[in-house]
Amino acid sequence: MPTKIHPALIGFTALVFIFLVGPLIIVLGAALSDTTYLTFPPQGLSLRWFQNIFEIDAFRRTILTSLQVAVISTFVALLIGIPASYAMSRYRIQLPGWLSTLFVLPVLVPELVLGFSLLKNLAFQFNAPIFLSLIIGHTILILPYVIRVISASLASFDFSIEEAAISLGSPPLKTFFTVLLPNVRSGVIAAFILAFITSVNDVSISIFLTGPGISTLPIQLLAHMEQFFDPTVASVSVLLMVLTVAVMAIVERTLGLTFLAK
Amino acid sequence: MKRFAGWTLASPATLLVLLGLVAPVAATIYTTFGTPGGPFATYQAFFGSGFRRTVLLRTINVSLIVTVIALVIGFITAYVVSRAPGWLKSILIIAAVFPLLTGVVVRSFAWLIILGKNGILNSTLINLGIIGEPLQMLYTQGSVIVAMVYLFVPLMVLTLVGVLEAIPDDLIQASASLGANSWATFTQVILPLAVPGLIVGAVLVFTGSFTSYATPQLLGGEQVMMMGTLMYQQAMVTFDWVSASTIAAIMVVITIAIVMAMNAAARRLNPMTV
Numbered sequence: 001m002p003t004k005i006h007p008a009l010i011g012f013t014a015l016v017f018i019f020l021v022g023p024l025i026i027v028l029g030a031a032l033s034d035t036t037y038l039t040f041p042p043q044g045l046s047l048r049w050f051q052n053i054f055e056i057d058a059f060r061r062t063i064l065t066s067l068q069v070a071v072i073s074t075f076v077a078l079l080i081g082i083p084a085s086y087a088m089s090r091y092r093i094q095l096p097g098w099l100s101t102l103f104v105l106p107v108l109v110p111e112l113v114l115g116f117s118l119l120k121n122l123a124f125q126f127n128a129p130i131f132l133s134l135i136i137g138h139t140i141l142i143l144p145y146v147i148r149v150i151s152a153s154l155a156s157f158d159f160s161i162e163e164a165a166i167s168l169g170s171p172p173l174k175t176f177f178t179v180l181l182p183n184v185r186s187g188v189i190a191a192f193i194l195a196f197i198t199s200v201n202d203v204s205i206s207i208f209l210t211g212p213g214i215s216t217l218p219i220q221l222l223a224h225m226e227q228f229f230d231p232t233v234a235s236v237s238v239l240l241m242v243l244t245v246a247v248m249a250i251v252e253r254t255l256g257l258t259f260l261a262k
Numbered sequence: 263m264k265r266f267a268g269w270t271l272a273s274p275a276t277l278l279v280l281l282g283l284v285a286p287v288a289a290t291i292y293t294t295f296g297t298p299g300g301p302f303a304t305y306q307a308f309f310g311s312g313f314r315r316t317v318l319l320r321t322i323n324v325s326l327i328v329t330v331i332a333l334v335i336g337f338i339t340a341y342v343v344s345r346a347p348g349w350l351k352s353i354l355i356i357a358a359v360f361p362l363l364t365g366v367v368v369r370s371f372a373w374l375i376i377l378g379k380n381g382i383l384n385s386t387l388i389n390l391g392i393i394g395e396p397l398q399m400l401y402t403q404g405s406v407i408v409a410m411v412y413l414f415v416p417l418m419v420l421t422l423v424g425v426l427e428a429i430p431d432d433l434i435q436a437s438a439s440l441g442a443n444s445w446a447t448f449t450q451v452i453l454p455l456a457v458p459g460l461i462v463g464a465v466l467v468f469t470g471s472f473t474s475y476a477t478p479q480l481l482g483g484e485q486v487m488m489m490g491t492l493m494y495q496q497a498m499v500t501f502d503w504v505s506a507s508t509i510a511a512i513m514v515v516i517t518i519a520i521v522m523a524m525n526a527a528a529r530r531l532n533p534m535t536v
Contacts, residue, residue: 009342023376026376080274095272112510112513114287122286137282208498247363
């Protein structure tokens with residue numbers, strides 16, 4: 001018999017979900033408005049503000065930069081994060097306990113502090129290119145997500161399967177690609193997609209690491225909002241929400257959305 | 263070779279975090295002690311300035327208010343979600359994850375449309391005849407708090423759903439059949455079991471609010487400056503990097519201190535570890 005819940009609590013919860021979803025529906029409505037100013041409910045329906053995104057050079061450029069940064073830093077984070085997670089579950093005894101703390105540090109240290117420190121002590125001090133600093137910052141930001149998701153899928157991996165393959169003569173690298181990787185495939189896909197969206201949405205690191213010709217989409221959105229109050233920002237927001245829906249669909253297929261509730 | 267296999271595999275990630283995070287952040291903090299006028303001159307300057315003290319206190323204040331509101335809303339919501347039937351639970355979790363994965367700029371922007379001078383709330387209130395003139399809601403502490411609560415409630419709900427799901431229905435019914443009313447069941451059974459989750463959620467929300475940038479920037483502006491926006495202004499507008507580094511150091515110390523204190527509290531208050 002399920003527990004009875006007071007109707008007042010159910011009503012309250014319904015209000016909370018209206019509060020959570022309502023503002024995003026308002027953004028969607030504002031993006032479809034045929035007016036030159038932001039308004040809701042939309043007056044007239046039009047997709048012209050979506051077209052406008054691609055007519056503004058700054059948006060075209062920053063969308064491209066954001067995608068590049070997200071793809072490159074996600075790949076690097078997977079490339080170094082998968083071996084690290086593997087090492088931490090397979091060779092736990094060899095490695096010191098502080099290593100797992102080290103990999104949580106990017107969550108503990110405020111992103112703003114990381115962004116500013118990379119600007120001050122990498123880009124400025126060593127003349128490192130801004131784009132490289134952005135990649136480093138984003139890779140560090142998403143590394144904890146990658147390690148957490150991959151470690152979770154490795155937790156249910158039976159390492160004796162791998163030993164069996166090796167004792168039957170399979171070389172280590174081949175074993176990795178043919179035995180280990182297929183077993184943690186869903187974890188890798190979910191890690192990729194969560195890391196990607198985290199990078200695309202990042203503000204606090206990127207805000208310090210923009211330079212001549214280099215800026216990311218969220219930073220460009222902030223700059224645009226300070227000057228114009230037209231529906232372009234709303235339509236870019238809707239594009240980002242479409243990306244969110246795609247991400248959720250993939251996470252649901254690979255890990256199940258309840259993974260995010262842990 | 264086998265003895266070092268673990269290190270070999272973990273070294274690229276370890277090096278990246280050490281060289282890309284630990285070293286630059288340590289260098290930033292280190293420079294705050296090396297200024298002429300003594301090792302603590304920059305901190306004396308920070309705490310000696312009435313404006314900066316106000317910003318720090320305001321940031322703590324706003325973060326505390328947001329944390330408390332998010333705890334209350336999140337706890338009730340998560341409790342109802344955790345007891346919902348399977349299909350409804352999935353829908354509600356999707357509805358909470360969606361805003362969480364949507365960027366902070368988009369979510370803050372939504373409140374710009376709602377709370378603006380010609381925004382939805384103002385025009386609705388005027389149409390209903392409740393107010394004659396639009397209210398100034400943007401660039402107030404209230405608008406920053408509302409937007410931040412909006413930002414963090416999904417995180418709190420998702421953190422707590424897992425914890426509350428783990429409390430078996432039988433336990434709640436046992437409490438009822440032994441004569442406890444629903445308030446007693448709540449305060450003596452459910453709440454104590456949820457404490458570790460509440461602490462984790464509180465830490466996430468407090469540190470997230472304390473170090474946020476986009477929301478106070480968009481909805482607070484110059485009028486409601488917080489630590490994040492002040493740090494950005496010092497670093498990128500007035501180019502006072504020593505001052506920005508000092509704010510960075512204070513943010514790091516407060517964040518880590520809170521995480522450590524809450525971890526200790528969680529260990530002590532967890533009824534399962536006694």
